[in-house]
Every structure is written in C-alpha cells, then in structure tokens.
Amino acid sequence: MTDTADTQPGWFSAEELQSVRGRMPLLYVQAVPVRVDEAGMVTHIGLLMRADESGDFNRSVVSGRVLYHERIRDALLRHLEKDLGPVALPRIPASLQPFTVAEYFPTPGITPFHDPRQHAVAMAYIVPVTGDCQPRQDALDLVWLTPEEAADPKVREEMTGGQGALVRQALAHVGQAL
Amino acid sequence: MTDTADTQPGWFSAEELQSVRGRMPLLYVQAVPVRVDEAGMVTHIGLLMRADESGDFNRSVVSGRVLYHERIRDALLRHLEKDLGPVALPRIPASLQPFTVAEYFPTPGITPFHDPRQHAVAMAYIVPVTGDCQPRQDALDLVWLTPEEAADPKVREEMTGGQGALVRQALAHVGQAL
Amino acid sequence: MTDTADTQPGWFSAEELQSVRGRMPLLYVQAVPVRVDEAGMVTHIGLLMRADESGDFNRSVVSGRVLYHERIRDALLRHLEKDLGPVALPRIPASLQPFTVAEYFPTPGITPFHDPRQHAVAMAYIVPVTGDCQPRQDALDLVWLTPEEAADPKVREEMTGGQGALVRQALAHVGQAL
Amino acid sequence: MTDTADTQPGWFSAEELQSVRGRMPLLYVQAVPVRVDEAGMVTHIGLLMRADESGDFNRSVVSGRVLYHERIRDALLRHLEKDLGPVALPRIPASLQPFTVAEYFPTPGITPFHDPRQHAVAMAYIVPVTGDCQPRQDALDLVWLTPEEAADPKVREEMTGGQGALVRQALAHVGQAL
Numbered sequence: 154m155t156d157t158a159d160t161q162p163g164w165f166s167a168e169e170l171q172s173v174r175g176r177m178p179l180l181y182v183q184a185v186p187v188r189v190d191e192a193g194m195v196t197h198i199g200l201l202m203r204a205d206e207s208g209d210f211n212r213s214v215v216s217g218r219v220l221y222h223e224r225i226r227d228a229l230l231r232h233l234e235k236d237l238g239p240v241a242l243p244r245i246p247a248s249l250q251p252f253t254v255a256e257y258f259p260t261p262g263i264t265p266f267h268d269p270r271q272h273a274v275a276m277a278y279i280v281p282v283t284g285d286c287q288p289r290q291d292a293l294d295l296v297w298l299t300p301e302e303a304a305d306p307k308v309r310e311e312m313t314g315g316q317g318a319l320v321r322q323a324l325a326h327v328g329q330a331l
Numbered sequence: 332m333t334d335t336a337d338t339q340p341g342w343f344s345a346e347e348l349q350s351v352r353g354r355m356p357l358l359y360v361q362a363v364p365v366r367v368d369e370a371g372m373v374t375h376i377g378l379l380m381r382a383d384e385s386g387d388f389n390r391s392v393v394s395g396r397v398l399y400h401e402r403i404r405d406a407l408l409r410h411l412e413k414d415l416g417p418v419a420l421p422r423i424p425a426s427l428q429p430f431t432v433a434e435y436f437p438t439p440g441i442t443p444f445h446d447p448r449q450h451a452v453a454m455a456y457i458v459p460v461t462g463d464c465q466p467r468q469d470a471l472d473l474v475w476l477t478p479e480e481a482a483d484p485k486v487r488e489e490m491t492g493g494q495g496a497l498v499r500q501a502l503a504h505v506g507q508a509l
Numbered sequence: 510m511t512d513t514a515d516t517q518p519g520w521f522s523a524e525e526l527q528s529v530r531g532r533m534p535l536l537y538v539q540a541v542p543v544r545v546d547e548a549g550m551v552t553h554i555g556l557l558m559r560a561d562e563s564g565d566f567n568r569s570v571v572s573g574r575v576l577y578h579e580r581i582r583d584a585l586l587r588h589l590e591k592d593l594g595p596v597a598l599p600r601i602p603a604s605l606q607p608f609t610v611a612e613y614f615p616t617p618g619i620t621p622f623h624d625p626r627q628h629a630v631a632m633a634y635i636v637p638v639t640g641d642c643q644p645r646q647d648a649l650d651l652v653w654l655t656p657e658e659a660a661d662p663k664v665r666e667e668m669t670g671g672q673g674a675l676v677r678q679a680l681a682h683v684g685q686a687l
Numbered sequence: 688m689t690d691t692a693d694t695q696p697g698w699f700s701a702e703e704l705q706s707v708r709g710r711m712p713l714l715y716v717q718a719v720p721v722r723v724d725e726a727g728m729v730t731h732i733g734l735l736m737r738a739d740e741s742g743d744f745n746r747s748v749v750s751g752r753v754l755y756h757e758r759i760r761d762a763l764l765r766h767l768e769k770d771l772g773p774v775a776l777p778r779i780p781a782s783l784q785p786f787t788v789a790e791y792f793p794t795p796g797i798t799p800f801h802d803p804r805q806h807a808v809a810m811a812y813i814v815p816v817t818g819d820c821q822p823r824q825d826a827l828d829l830v831w832l833t834p835e836e837a838a839d840p841k842v843r844e845e846m847t848g849g850q851g852a853l854v855r856q857a858l859a860h861v862g863q864a865l
C-alpha cells in the first residue's frame with residue numbers, strides 16, 4: 154500500500170513496530186476524498202501525488218494506521234487532516250459500515266492488494282470534502298480527477314499496491330465510471 | 332406509512348393514482364434527518380410532528396414518492412426541501428446503497444411496516460442536515476431528539492406504520508442507542 | 510433493461526401496464542447469480558443468454574418486476590426460479606440492503622442504465638446458487654463465467670441497457686476482477 | 688468482548704501478545720450465526736453459552752482474532768469451525784462489506800463495546816449456517832433463539848462487553864425484532 158506519512162508512531166519504537174509488522178495484521182483506514190454536487194453525485198475524486206524513495210511518482214488515496222485507543226472516526230479525521238490540510242472540511246460518514254475492506258498482503262496475488270512491508274487490513278470509506286485542500290508533508294499535490302479520468306488505465310498504473318482497484322471499487326459503489 | 336405531503340401528484344389524476352395504488356407497489360424514498368458532529372457521530376435525529384386527519388399528533392421521518400423520470404437523488408432532495416424548508420442543506424449520500432429497504436404492506440404483520448392505503452417500498456437513507464430547518468406545509472414542527480430519546484418507547488408509540496422500527500434500524504446502522 | 514420473462518402480469522391488462530409504464534417508476538429486483546467456494550469467494554458469475562426480438566443474442570442477469578403485495582424476497586425467489594429453474598437452490602440474502610440500486614430511464618445518459626420501455630428502479634442483489642440451473646422459457650442458456658471473463662469488454666458489449674455496468678458493480682462489491 | 692477460544696496463538700508468546708495488546712488495536716472478526724428460511728428470512732440466532740473464569744454463564748457470538756497472513760474469510764471459517772464444529776456448514780458472505788464495525792475499548796463508554804483486556808476492532812458479519820452445530824472447546828452449548836427472544840433484555844444482560852448491542856445491530860440489519 155502506498156503509505157501516507159504516519160505522524161504518530163504510536164507507542165512503539167521503530168524496531169518494535171517492525172517486529173509486530175511481521176507477526177500480526179495491522180489495522181488501517183483508507184479514505185477516498187471526493188467532491189459531490191448538491192444531489193450527492195460524485196463529480197471528482199482526489200488523488201495524492203508523491204514521490205517514492207526511488208524518485209518515481211505515484212498516486213494514492215488517504216491511508217493510515219489506527220492507533221491504540223483511537224476511534225476509527227478519529228483516525229479518519231487525523232489522516233485526512235494530515236494529507237489534505239486543516240481546512241479540507243471532510244464529512245466523515247455517519248455509519249462505520251465501510252464500502253469495502255481491503256486486505257493488503259506482503260505476498261502478491263492473494264487479494265488485489267499488496268504491501269511488501271506488512272499485512273494490513275484497511276476499512277475503506279468515501280469521504281466528501283468541501284473545503285480547500287492543501288496537501289502537507291511529503292505529498293506534492295492533490296489532483297482532482299473526474300470519475301472517467303480516475304478510471305483510466307494510465308491513472309491506475311500510477312497507483313501501487315492495488316489502490317487502483319480500490320478506486321474502482323469506490324467508483325462502482327457510487328455508481329460512476331462503470 | 333405516515334405520509335409527508337406530496338407536492339407533485341405526478342402525471343396521475345387522484346382517481347388514477349388510487350387505482351394504481353391497489354395494483355402495484357409504489358416506489359418511495361425515506362430520509363432520516365440527523366445532526367452529526369465533526370467526526371460524523373450522530374448527535375440528534377430529526378422527527379416531524381404533524382396532526383393526522385383525526386386530529387392526533389404523530390411523528391415521522393421524511394417520506395415521499397419517486398416520480399416518473401425522477402432520480403432517487405432528486406426525489407430525496409425534493410422531499411427534504413418540502414419537509415425541512417429550502418435552507419436545511421441536506422447532504423445527500425454519495426452512494427445510493429440504502430441502509431435498509433422498508434416494505435409497507437396494506438395488510439399488517441407481513442413486515443414491521445404497514446400502510447393501509449397502499450403497498451409502498453421505500454429505500455431509506457440517513458441524511459445529515461447542517462442548515463436551518465423550517466418545516467413547511469402540514470408539519471407543525473421538526474423536533475431534534477438525541478439517539479437515546481429517539482429510541483424511547485414513548486416516542487416510538489407516536490410513530491405510525493412502523494416508522495419507529497425504521498428509526499431503530501437507522502440508529503443501529505450508525506451504532507447508536509443500542 | 511434486458512427483461513427476463515414476466516410470468517405474471519400482475520393485476521393489469523397489457524394496455525393498463527403500458528399506460529402506467531409511461532407515468533410512474535416501476536419497482537424491479539435484479540439478481541446476479543454466482544457460484545462461491547467454501548470461503549464465500551465468487552468463482553463464477555451466471556449470465557443468461559437469449560435472443561431478442563430482432564434475433565440478436567444478448568446476455569443478462571435475472572430481472573423482474575415486484576408485484577402488488579409481494580415481498581422483495583418472494584419476487585427474488587420467483588424470478589430466480591423462472592430463469593434458473595426449480596432446483597437452482599438460490600440463497601436469498603438475509604439482509605434486504607442491496608449492493609446497489611440501478612435506475613433505468615427511458616432517456617439514455619441520465620444514469621448508466623437505460624430501458625426504452627419504461628422508468629424502472631431495480632434493487633440489485635448478489636445471489637449464490639448451489640443447485641442445477643436449467644434456464645426456462647425464452648432463455649437459451651445460462652453460462653458461468655469467471656470474474657475475469659465477466660469483466661471482459663466483449664462480454665459487456667453483449668449486455669444491453671447498462672447491465673454490463675451492473676455486473677461490474679457486483680464484481681467490485683465482492684472484491685473481484687478489479 | 689467475550690472471547691471465544693483462540694486455538695492458534697499466532698506467532699507471539701503469551702507475554703508478547705500481552706505487550707502488543709496494550710499498544711495497538713487488534714483485528715477481530717465476529718460472526719452472528721443464523722438460521723434462515725427459503726426466502727432468506729432469519730428465523731433463529733445462535734448464541735454460544737459458556738462459563739467465564741468466575742463461574743458465571745454468559746452468551747456470546749462467534750469471535751476471534753485475524754492472524755498474520757490470514758484472509759478475513761479464512762479467519763471467519765476457522766472461528767466458526769472452532770465454535771460450531773466441523774459440520775456447521777457456514778455460508779461465508781460473498782462480500783466482505785461487514786454490517787458493522789464494533790470497536791471494543793479497554794475504557795468503557797467510548798463506544799457501546801468494551802473489552803478490559805485490549806483495544807479490539809471487529810468486523811461483524813451475519814453468517815447463515817445450515818448444518819449441525821456441535822459447540823466445541825469451552826462452550827457449553829449453542830442455543831438457537833428466535834429474533835424476539837434474542838432481542839429480550841434478559842438475554843442481553845447475559846451478554847458481556849456490548850455483544851447484546853451487536854446482536855441488536857444484526858437484527859436491525861436483517862429487518863427483525865424491531
């Protein structure tokens with residue numbers, strides 16, 4: 154999974170986290186930021202653009218760990234603020250029922266999702282945002298694409314770890330770009 | 332089902348609609364208006380209060396028919412504006428997946444829902460509203476209740492046709508008043 | 510929408526149904542028949558093959574009207590038996606929450622779904638079937654495709670009215686062929 | 688959360704697991720076993736009865752951890768077999784979309800769910816079972832209750848950690864005992 158920066162390491166040292174990563178699934182949340190019209194129709198999908206360690210660019214949705222004693226709602230808020238800035242005004246869903254659960258395995262091919270570092274299980278939500286988005290930290294930019302653009306195979310190739318599949322699931326869930 | 336006023340009769344005369352009502356299921360939408368906090372938690376549920384033909388008061392959610400050539404999204408918007416006024420600022424869901432489908436039969440006991448006039452099938456949605464609500468038409472008032480208040484058996488008794496069951500389903504879906 | 514045969518006309522004459530069709534949305538159910546393995550993974554999707562009035566072949570899922578005083582569950586059972594035969598052993602879902610709601614408009618382009626005859630709103634379900642399927646009536650065959658085959662653009666072209674989009678939504682909902 | 692026995696400790700020693708438990712959320716699955724009729728209606732809910740360490744009886748649904756490199760589907764199968772025996776014939780859902788996500792906090796009152804040992808996040812599924820259930824290990828019995836019986840406040844009192852709330856959410860999701 155293309156990881157968005159983790160501002161809080163939790164209560165683990167880097168070594169401890171490394172050790173845990175190889176031995177149990179880690180709980181993640183993922184948020185697909187969208188713009189909607191007055192009738193709730195998704196008009197645009199927001200994808201973060203960043204450079205990875207090798208200097209290549211890739212696109213991703215908002216992603217991050219749920220910390221000890223943190224509610225899923227608060228983890229969503231925290232990661233959205235981390236990636237989209239403090240005035241994005243995300244609308245966290247009233248229900249915690251995710252549109253899908255994405256299982257990222259260190260071994261490719263078990264599911265459409267893959268993360269070489271760990272076994273992560275992400276509850277995925279579609280989150281309308283209405284404010285200004287100012288990507289922070291390591292993200293270079295947030296780009297708003299129409300559903301058609303987001304479904305394009307070229308865009309998909311720029312998403313690693315199966316996040317392109319996640320975006321397609323999100324689009325299908327909102328009845329778009331089918 | 333406690334019906335909220337239908338501003339547009341569609342393309343039917345009253346007699347024709349009456350005739351159709353006895354012969355096929357009618358498609359409805361229902362919206363449970365809610366107030367949410369920054370993290371998406373439902374803090375209040377909005378119930379309309381109105382007097383029925385016999386002068387009794389009852390409570391209800393927002394309800395109404397989907398018209399010919401009308402999208403579900405637009406039917407939701409229309410009925411929410413009709414019942415909550417023009418500045419309620421409802422957030423129509425990005426996905427059309429309802430939290431439940433309520434089947435109102437003219438015969439009681441087949442499902443928890445009952446409508447003596449007709450067989451109606453309602454797709455039900457939870458709709459956060461952020462603006463001022465000014466109930467119009469025949470509604471006397473819109474009352475905001477906490478999830479605990481809304482789950483109270485007394486409130487439930489004031490809801491006819493099984494709408495109390497619908498409110499409990501909505502509360503369960505958002506993880507409240509369990 | 511490619512319509513699968515309607516064995517019961519309801520309480521309408523053909524002329525009356527025709528008249529109603531042009532004036533209000535009709536309630537449909539659609540079922541995507543699937544084969545699943547022991548862990549619930551979808552291994553195959555069943556598509557009906559039939560000839561239309563002009564002699565062309567097309568593929569479709571199971572579709573049909575909900576009749577007056579008929580529960581959605583019973584409409585699903587009836588249409589599945591009509592199209593797959595009496596020993597298909599469909600597993601109707603415990604929850605009526607559909608994976609999507611498909612809005613078929615007589616005007617193309619409003620949604621991905623189109624039905625020149627009518628405005629139909631279909632609640633769509635994924636239905637595992639475990640028994641023998643013997644397509645009846647006008648269907649020539651039921652073909653089981655893998656998720657990859659079902660997602661193929663060629664298969665999609667053989668589905669009219671946007672049913673290819675519906676199948677993609679079903680596949681996305683079960684995490685397949687993304 | 689009333690925990691059902693964990694047959695596989697994962698790759699952790701008891702001390703290590705204890706240490707991790709206090710520092711990150713653990714990923715769980717929960718399954719509400721149900722009996723359904725031909726039309727998919729839930730007729731009974733299965734609750735496990737067991738004695739806790741102090742000798743008191745309590746009721747619970749099927750619960751357990753997701754292990755490293757284990758799919759959610761396989762975790763569901765494993766825990767269902769562990770608690771209901773090898774011939775229960777559970778029907779794991781085709782879609783991983785849970786009906787709810789239950790957050791168990793070591794601190795009571797943050798959510799309806801509480802687990803003094805740990806912060807656990809459970810994806811919850813309704814699982815029809817059609818075979819014979821033979822509770823194994825520490826469970827004394829599996830009792831099938833009607834939806835009305837399962838919703839009874841007395842039954843609820845026998846469920847600890849908020850599992851009574853989870854059962855109510857499951858019932859609401861299938862449109863029962865409202």
